[in-house]
Amino acid sequence: MTETTAPATLPMTMVEMIKVAKDYPPKVTALSDISLSIPRGEFLFLIGMSGAGKTTLLKLIAAMEQPTRGLIEVAGCDITKLKGRSLALQRRRIGMAYQDFKLLTEQTVAYNIAIAMEVAYRKPQEIHTTVRDLLEQLQLADKHDTPAGELSRGEQQRVTLARAVANDPELLLIDEPTGNLDTTTTVRVMELLRRRHTAGATLIIATHDPAIYQGSPHRTLELHRGRLHTLNPGTDPQIGKGEQA
Numbered sequence: 001m002t003e004t005t006a007p008a009t010l011p012m013t014m015v016e017m018i019k020v021a022k023d024y025p026p027k028v029t030a031l032s033d034i035s036l037s038i039p040r041g042e043f044l045f046l047i048g049m050s051g052a053g054k055t056t057l058l059k060l061i062a063a064m065e066q067p068t069r070g071l072i073e074v075a076g077c078d079i080t081k082l083k084g085r086s087l088a089l090q091r092r093r094i095g096m097a098y099q100d101f102k103l104l105t106e107q108t109v110a111y112n113i114a115i116a117m118e119v120a121y122r123k124p125q126e127i128h129t130t131v132r133d134l135l136e137q138l139q140l141a142d143k144h145d146t147p148a149g150e151l152s153r154g155e156q157q158r159v160t161l162a163r164a165v166a167n168d169p170e171l172l173l174i175d176e177p178t179g180n181l182d183t184t185t186t187v188r189v190m191e192l193l194r195r196r197h198t199a200g201a202t203l204i205i206a207t208h209d210p211a212i213y214q215g216s217p218h219r220t221l222e223l224h225r226g227r228l229h230t231l232n233p234g235t236d237p238q239i240g241k242g243e244q245a
């Protein structure tokens, strides 16, 4: 990791957004005046009605979309200024599970996860072991060689999650992780995410599912027509633990 614009010491703040707005011309204002600070190691829920701007906010943090206005720093880097290899390296710090999955439907489940690790130059044996382990944890072991397009939506959702966590990123952006899942599978998925958090990852989960955020000790932010409101300030005991890792 020689060529990177990230500071040598890990910054305490994982995500800093100041007065961020996102317009989709000609008429949509997806996000307005978003100021948000997420400490390293936080576990944060992002809720709000359909169309409120949750996915847009995650895409801005992942540098998949550019803000119309405002500053966005991730791990101390102004991501709006990164290009080429620096941007690719920055994206490698982030794992994103997409609401619309973005799987290679003709390719096997194992390939869909492995490819994310291959582009990060992980060793073949490590890829093999990690893929099997993740599929086991997500109750998909028997789907290893199945083309992703042949899976149910709930199964595809879990493959997307496995791909997001495969490289053990420091920041996880998870868009609707449990929308298509039954209660037991939801519990498994949340356990996997909690383990990543305990190991030091910063998590942002966008969700419609009250079962995963209600009664939680974690901060819960609500987007309403592109503006942020705090529902629950959180008492997250885990914040900052990644700092010592």
Ligand SMILES: Nc1ncnc2c1ncn2[C@@H]1O[C@H](COP(=O)(O)OP(=O)(O)OP(=O)(O)O)[C@@H](O)[C@H]1O
Pocket (backbone or CB within 6 Å): 024, 028, 029, 030, 048, 049, 050, 051, 052, 053, 054, 055, 056, 057, 099
């Ligand atoms: N690429 C795009 N072009 C134009 N408008 C867009 C685009 N992406 C999102 N929007 C609009 O931005 C607004 C916010 O969309 P977004 O997908 O962020 O909402 P969301 O909170 O994730 O909704 P859901 O709960 O349905 O997933 C919506 O009005 C949507 O139609």
Ligand SMILES: [Mg+2]
Pocket (backbone or CB within 6 Å): 054, 055, 056, 099, 175
């Ligand atoms: Mg969405």
